[in-house]
Amino acid sequence: MSETLETALKQYFGYDGFRPMQREIIEQVLGGGDCVVLMPTGGGKSMCYQLPAVVHAGLTVVLSPLIALMKDQVQALQSNGIAAEYLNSSLEPDEARAVHEKLSQGSVNLLYVSPERLFSGNFIEYLGELKPWLFAIDEAHCISSWGHHFRPEYQRLHALKSIFPEIPIIALTATADRAVRSDIAELLHLRNHKMFVSSFDRPNLSMAVLPGRKKWEQLMPLVFRYPGQSGIIYCQSRNGTETLAQKLRDHGINATAYHAGLDPETRHQAQDDFIQGRVHIVCATIAFGMGIDKADVRFVVHYSLPGNLESYYQEIGRAGRDGKPSETVLFYSFRDIQVQQGFIEDIDNEQYKAIQQAKLQRMQEFAEAQVCRRKILLSYFSEVTLENCGNCDVCDNPPQYFDGTILAQMALSAVKRCQEQIGLTTLVDVLKGTRSATVVERGFDQVKTFGVGQQNTAFAWQLFLQQMVQQGLLEIDYKDHYNLKLTEFSQKVLFEKHAVSLVTFETIKERQEARKKLRVEQLPDPPEDPTLFNHLKALRRQLADDIRKPAYVVFSDASLRDMAAKAPLTVAEFMQVNGVGAHKAKRYANDFLNAIAEFKRMG
Numbered sequence: 068m069s070e071t072l073e074t075a076l077k078q079y080f081g082y083d084g085f086r087p088m089q090r091e092i093i094e095q096v097l098g099g100g101d102c103v104v105l106m107p108t109g110g111g112k113s114m115c116y117q118l119p120a121v122v123h124a125g126l127t128v129v130l131s132p133l134i135a136l137m138k139d140q141v142q143a144l145q146s147n148g149i150a151a152e153y154l155n156s157s158l159e160p161d162e163a164r165a166v167h168e169k170l171s172q173g174s175v176n177l178l179y180v181s182p183e184r185l186f187s188g189n190f191i192e193y194l195g196e197l198k199p200w201l202f203a204i205d206e207a208h209c210i211s212s213w214g215h216h217f218r219p220e221y222q223r224l225h226a227l228k229s230i231f232p233e234i235p236i237i238a239l240t241a242t243a244d245r246a247v248r249s250d251i252a253e254l255l256h257l258r259n260h261k262m263f264v265s266s267f268d269r270p271n272l273s274m275a276v277l278p279g280r281k282k283w284e285q286l287m288p289l290v291f292r293y294p295g296q297s298g299i300i301y302c303q304s305r306n307g308t309e310t311l312a313q314k315l316r317d318h319g320i321n322a323t324a325y326h327a328g329l330d331p332e333t334r335h336q337a338q339d340d341f342i343q344g345r346v347h348i349v350c351a352t353i354a355f356g357m358g359i360d361k362a363d364v365r366f367v368v369h370y371s372l373p374g375n376l377e378s379y380y381q382e383i384g385r386a387g388r389d390g391k392p393s394e395t396v397l398f399y400s401f402r403d404i405q406v407q408q409g410f411i412e413d414i415d416n417e418q419y420k421a422i423q424q425a426k427l428q429r430m431q432e433f434a435e436a437q438v439c440r441r442k443i444l445l446s447y448f449s450e451v452t453l454e455n456c457g458n459c460d461v462c463d464n465p466p467q468y469f470d471g472t473i474l475a476q477m478a479l480s481a482v483k484r485c486q487e488q489i490g491l492t493t494l495v496d497v498l499k500g501t502r503s504a505t506v507v508e509r510g511f512d513q514v515k516t517f518g519v520g521q522q523n524t525a526f527a528w529q530l531f532l533q534q535m536v537q538q539g540l541l542e543i544d545y546k547d548h549y550n551l552k553l554t555e556f557s558q559k560v561l562f563e564k565h566a567v568s569l570v571t572f573e574t575i576k577e578r579q580e581a582r583k584k585l586r587v588e589q590l591p592d593p594p595e596d597p598t599l600f601n602h603l604k605a606l607r608r609q610l611a612d613d614i615r616k617p618a619y620v621v622f623s624d625a626s627l628r629d630m631a632a633k634a635p636l637t638v639a640e641f642m643q644v645n646g647v648g649a650h651k652a653k654r655y656a657n658d659f660l661n662a663i664a665e666f667k668r669m670g
Contacts, residue, residue: 071122072085072090072093072118072122075118075121075122076114076118079118079121079147079148079149080114080117080118080147081147085114086110086111086114087265087266088104088106088263088265089111089114089115089118091263092104092115092237092263093114093115093118093119095261095263096115096116096119096201096235096237097119097122097123099233099235100235100259100260100261101235101236101237101238101255101257101258101259101260101261102235102236102237102238102257102260102261102262102263103207103238103239103248103251103252103257103260103261103262103263104237104238104239104240104263104265105239105240105241105243105248105262105263105264105265105267105448106239106241106263106265107241107265107266107267107268107269107380107384108241108380108381108384108385108388109269109362109384109387109388110241110265112205112239112240112241113140113205113239115237115239116129116177116201116203116237116239117144117149117177119201120149120176120177120201121149121176123200123201124200125198125199125200125201126170126173126175126176126177126178126197126198126199126200127176127177127178127199127200127201127202127203128177128178128180128194128199128201128202128203129177129178129179129180129202129203129205130180130181130182130185130202130203130204130205130224131179131180131181131205131206132181132182132205132206132209132216132218132221133205133206134155134156134157134181136205137153137155137179137181138153138157138335138338139338139342140179141153141177141179144177149176149177150169150174150175150176150177151175151176151177151178151179152166152169152170152175152177152178152179153166153178153179153180154166154178154179154180154184155179155180155181155184157331157335166178170197178199182218182220182221182223182224183220185224186220186223186226191226191230195230195231199231199234200234200235201234201235201236201237202227202231202234202235202236202237203236203237203238203239204224204236204237204238204239204255205239205240206239206240207221207238207239207240207243207251207255208240208242208243208247208251208377209221210222210224210238210250210251210254210255211243211246211247211250211251211254212250212416212418212419212422213244213246213247213250213422213545213546216377216378217419222254224254224255225254225255225256227255228255228256228257228258229256236255236257238251238252238255238257241380241381241384242377242378242380242381242448243377243448244377244447244448244449244545245449245542245544246544246545246546248262248264249546250546266450267380267444267445267448267450268441268445268450268452269383269384269387270441270456270458271387271390271391271392271393272383272386272387272393272394272395272458273392273393273394273395273458273459274383274395274397274440274441274444274458274459274460275394275395275396275397275459275460276396276397276398276399276434276436276440276460277396277397277398277399278398278399278400279371279372279398279399279400279402279403280400282370282398283314285398286300286368286370287318289366289368289394289396290315290320290348292366292394293365293366295347296347296363296365297341297344297347297348297361297363297364297365298347298348298349298364298365298366298367298368299348299349299351299364299366299367299368299382299385299386300348300349300350300351300367300368300370301351301352301367301368301369301370301371301373301382302350302351302352302370302371303352303370303371303403303406304352304639304642304643305324305326305327305328305352305639306637306639306640306642307350307352307370308324308325308326308350308351308352309324309326309350311324311350311370312324312348312350315348315350320347320348321345321346321347321348322346322347322348322349322350323337323340323341323346323348323349323350324337324349324350324351325337325338325341325349325350325351325352326351326352327352337349341361342361361385361388362388362389363388363389363391364385364386364387364388364393365386365387365391365393365394366386366393366394366395366396367382367383367385367386367393367394367395367396368395368396368397368398369382369383369395369396369397369398370398371398371400371403371406372397372398372399372400372403372404372406372407372430372431372434373430374407374410374411374423374426374427374430375423375426375427375429375430376426376429376430376433376444376447377426379397379430379433380444380447380448383395397434399434399435402645404427404431405645405646406645407427407430408424408427409645409646409647409648410648410649411423411424411427411648412646412648413648413649413650413651422545425543425545425549429447429543432533432537433537436461436537437461437466437534437570437574437575438461438534438537438538438570439455439456439459439461439462440456440459440460440461440462441455441456441458441459442455442456442537442538442539443537443538445539446536446537446538446539446542449539449542449554450539451538451539451554451555451556452539453556453565466570466571466574466575467570467571467573467574468568468569468570468571469568469569469571470566470567470568471531471534471567471568471569472560472564472565472566472567474520474523474531474567474569475535475540475560475567475569476560476561477498477516477519477520478494478498478520478528478531478532478535478540478541479535479540479541479553479557479560479561480515480516480519480561481494481497481498481514481516481517481519482494482541482551482552482553482557483553483561484514484515484516485497485509485511485514487550487551487552487553488509488547488550489509489511489550489551490548490549490550490551491529491532491536491543491549491551493505493506493509493511494528494532494551495525495528495529495532496511496525497511497512497514497516497517497518498516498518498519498520498521498523498528499518499520499521499523499525499528500517500518500519500521501525523572527572530572530575531569531572534569534570535567535569536551538556538567539554539556540554540556540557540560540567541553541554541557542554598666599631599634599663599666600627600628600631602662602666603627603630603631603659603662603663604618604627606658606659606662607621607622607627610655610658621655622646622647622651622655623646625645625646626644626645626646626647629644629645629646630644630647630659630663634663634667635659635660635663636660636663636664637660638652638656638660641656641659641660
């Protein structure tokens with residue numbers, strides 16, 4: 068089999084050898100075993116089911132949520148002489164009929180479909196007639212409510228094991244923390260599966276966070292560093308992608324916009340132009356997964372803050388897939404946090420809302436980090452690196468450190484003695500010797516480490532513990548009430564006297580004070596029109612009465628003040644108001660935009 072795999076790898080894909088773990092995964096799949104695969108973007112996940120599909124007779128069905136990625140991968144496979152097709156809403160009826168004809172003839176190796184298509188009509192029964200031998204589930208993190216792109220239709224995929232119990236399943240993702248990993252296997256009902264976790268480290272990617280003011284002035288030097296080369300800029304809104312793309316074109320830069328609101332033909336043309344190099348820069352929405360498979364992207368820019376580290380990691384992973392040095396830049400302002408919190412407030416499921424709030428906090432901590440950014444990112448995915456990367460802005464301008472080994476041992480010992488059933492706030496109370504209600508109720512005031520850290524303030528302990536989480540000394544277990552868990556690195560510090568460096572409290576305070584001043588500059592209170600504010604308050608009261616809810620349920624006073632100050636006239640502008648998410652925009656945009664337009668006519 069080894070010779071066959073090597074031969075097929077070279078014949079169809081042109082590679083002389085496998086990347087780490089690929090061979091083991093492929094042999095597991097060909098042996099009929101289930102598996103969960105975690106590899107970073109660009110790490111070679113697709114090969115783990117594409118090569119088996121080539122060497123094994125029969126049909127491989129690939130479940131994917133991204134239409135753009137389906138088209139891109141199928142085109143690439145076909146160009147390699149592999150019989151691949153996709154069925155989705157972008158196909159014309161005659162195109163879909165042609166695919167069905169090929170399937171009936173047994174001349175298709177890989178078929179890409181979405182979970183929605185899988186469960187529509189009698190498609191499952193239809194697949195049964197085609198007798199597939201393998202199911203590959205891409206973007207498998209979508210199955211977990213603990214994940215960053217939860218899709219309820221993914222949770223129906225457990226039916227595959229019930230309907231096709233003997234057919235192996237390979238579930239793949241580039242972004243999954245410990246909670247999501249366990250969910251993938253459990254919710255898909257995998258049997259005797261193997262978990263393959265590759266390194267998430269992408270050392271060729273530099274990482275930098277820049278202040279979110281004068282973004283254009285900071286963006287242009289980056290763009291000009293890569294004349295005629297490929298880059299992706301992620302924006303918060305559809306309108307933002309089009310505005311920025313036009314501004315780039317006005318400055319002689321070949322750019323286009325890409326978002327879910329474009330018609331399919333325009334979107335496909337933008338994708339093809341970017342892949343073929345006719346367009347150099349794509350401005351895309353963060354919310355819409357591009358699924359672009361292009362190896363020579365030299366830079367990725369986030370024009371505003373993503374809602375979680377999974378999204379951030381997945382999106383910067385579009386850069387440098389050829390292994391060459393590439394830049395990633397994140398623009399960050401406190402306003403981004405407010406916008407993301409507005410999105411979270413529109414989530415109806417309270418548990419999912421709390422999870423996304425916790426993930427946003429981790430994203431904010433990353434943006435405001437005082438320690439190596441690569442350490443933070445890797446530790447988030449349960450991978451620990453002991454050395455600073457030397458390829459991020461923190462390493463380029465390092466803060467002042469001190470030997471925090473004793474403090475770390477105090478904290479880790481307390482977590483261990485509390486049976487890893489303690490959250491960060493309560494841990495601070497234990498270290499400080501504070502008999503809070505939770506501490507007394509749980510008996511934590513009886514552990515030997517109670518009060519061992521009285522010399523530091525509670526605020527200082529919060530900052531130090533945050534660094535310990537960022538460096539991989541502690542993990543937050545979202546599935547276990549956000550309790551802190553020890554790691555392999557913890558054991559080295561507790562029992563092998565491994566040294567821990569922490570940023571000094573004074574350095575953090577200095578940088579936080581500087582950031583507070585920056586926030587004031589970034590978020591000036593615009594002059595509001597008190598009359599318009601009152602006009603909007605009256606509308607809010609009417610809408611609240613209609614649904615028999617308190618007025619703040621519609622919008623807070625802060626949102627109305629921001630709305631009065633900005634006086635939006637379009638839905639895109641309405642979405643920029645603090646506290647307006649997609650759900651509230653859909654529900655209230657017309658009412659408030661009409662009220663603002665009416666007020667202006669009256670004025």
